[in-house]
Amino acid sequence: MLSILIPTYNYCIFPLVNALQKQCEENNFTYEIIGIDDGSKSVLNLENDSINLLENCVFISLSENIGLSENRNLLAAKAKYSNLLFLDGDSIIIASNYIKNYLNNIETNDIVYGGRVHPKRITSSKQKLRWKYGRNIEDKTADQRNSSVYKTLMFNNTVIKKSCFDQIKFDSNLKEYGHEDTLFAYQVSLLNLKVLHIENAIEHGDIDESAVFISKVKNSLNNLILLDKENKIKPSFIKMLSLYHVLQDYKLQYFVAYFFSVSNKILYKQLVSKNPSLFLFNLYRLGYFCSISSKI
Numbered sequence: 246m247l248s249i250l251i252p253t254y255n256y257c258i259f260p261l262v263n264a265l266q267k268q269c270e271e272n273n274f275t276y277e278i279i280g281i282d283d284g285s286k287s288v289l290n291l292e293n294d295s296i297n298l299l300e301n302c303v304f305i306s307l308s309e310n311i312g313l314s315e316n317r318n319l320l321a322a323k324a325k326y327s328n329l330l331f332l333d334g335d336s337i338i339i340a341s342n343y344i345k346n347y348l349n350n351i352e353t354n355d356i357v358y359g360g361r362v363h364p365k366r367i368t369s370s371k372q373k374l375r376w377k378y379g380r381n382i383e384d385k386t387a388d389q390r391n392s393s394v395y396k397t398l399m400f401n402n403t404v405i406k407k408s409c410f411d412q413i414k415f416d417s418n419l420k421e422y423g424h425e426d427t428l429f430a431y432q433v434s435l436l437n438l439k440v441l442h443i444e445n446a447i448e449h450g451d452i453d454e455s456a457v458f459i460s461k462v463k464n465s466l467n468n469l470i471l472l473d474k475e476n477k478i479k480p481s482f483i484k485m486l487s488l489y490h491v492l493q494d495y496k497l498q499y500f501v502a503y504f505f506s507v508s509n510k511i512l513y514k515q516l517v518s519k520n521p522s523l524f525l526f527n528l529y530r531l532g533y534f535c536s537i538s539s540k541i
Contacts, residue, residue: 246275247344247351247404248324252316253293253334255285256451261336262296262304268344269301278302280334281320284310314415314425317400321410329410333401335451336361346445347404355438357404358397359445360390367452374455374521381523390442395434396482400426402447409438416477423465424472431478455517459529466534489534498535505532 249265251258258280269276278299282290284307296304311319321329328351339362340346350357363379390397413432419425433440453461466485472478473486480486492498505512512529515522 246326247277247328247330247347248326248407249276249278249330249332250317250320250324251278251280251332251334252283252313252320253280254283254310254313255287255289256282256334257289257292258304258334259292259295261332261334261338262299262302264338265332265344266299266302268338268341272344272348274348275326276301277325279320279323280304281316282306283313283316284308312417312420313422314419315417317415317425318417321407321414324407327407328404329407330404331400331402332447333449335449336402337448337450339448340445343445343447346443350441350443351404354441355406355409356398356433356440358390358399358440358442359402359447360385360387360442361399361401361449362446363449363452369454370519371454371456371517372452373519374516374526375453375458377521377523378458378526379449379452387442387444394440394442395430397442398426398430398433398440400429402445409433409436412436419468419471421464421468422461424468427469427483428472428478431482434482455521459513459516462530463533466530467537470534470538485530485534488531489538492535498538501532502536502538505529505536508532 251261262278262280265278278301280293280296280303282293282305290306293304296302317331330347346359347357362384363376367373367376385397413429415425416428469483469486473480480490489498492501509529509532512525515525516529
């Protein structure tokens, strides 16, 4: 039995739900698919409403925005079945045996993560930074992910037992984008849950333009600082935090913050160019983190 849960915002998820529903029917098992739009009031929800016409499928449009973490918690609360599959709304199913791959591994593990890949090409050079970061940093094989099962765990394509999810839940205090998955994965590690990474990737369909991606990354770093200050996560669990604490030990974060203050406009211009550097992107992220760490 499987509840497929899709949080979304201002995005048409009907093609995704339709593809999932067909595979579920082919595998002849008990399932439900629930999608919740987080108060976007988008015209796209007119098409999303058609999801309610599909068997075992429900689409709900919230009147107010509650944030990704709380949307995921709400989806889990509405789920009827013992296994939860979380999927981002912009996911594209690329394997004809996608559902079957999860059914084959679901009973003997607490969590199963299938991974994510980015398309081989993009339609606009304005998407280059997000695409390049995804292809070079985020896209990992199952073997690579299984070598560090907790630190590579994300929740954009993940099955978790409902009983395990209910022990943790997403932190509803994290309203903005970023690191809600990291905190959840860290809490999974504390409980020593059995995690398996498999080759069952979805494709990331909606690639942000570079300026949008940088803005989201800044929000995620704001969240990370809050998690650090509230001691909700060990610095060693995240490279950025670990590096920041080393800099802090030697009082070097002030130097990095100063470097960022005089170079951030130049770095930003490079990052939104047609050939962004991931090395410079890492410098930008670290510089931003150090510059705001004392302000939050």
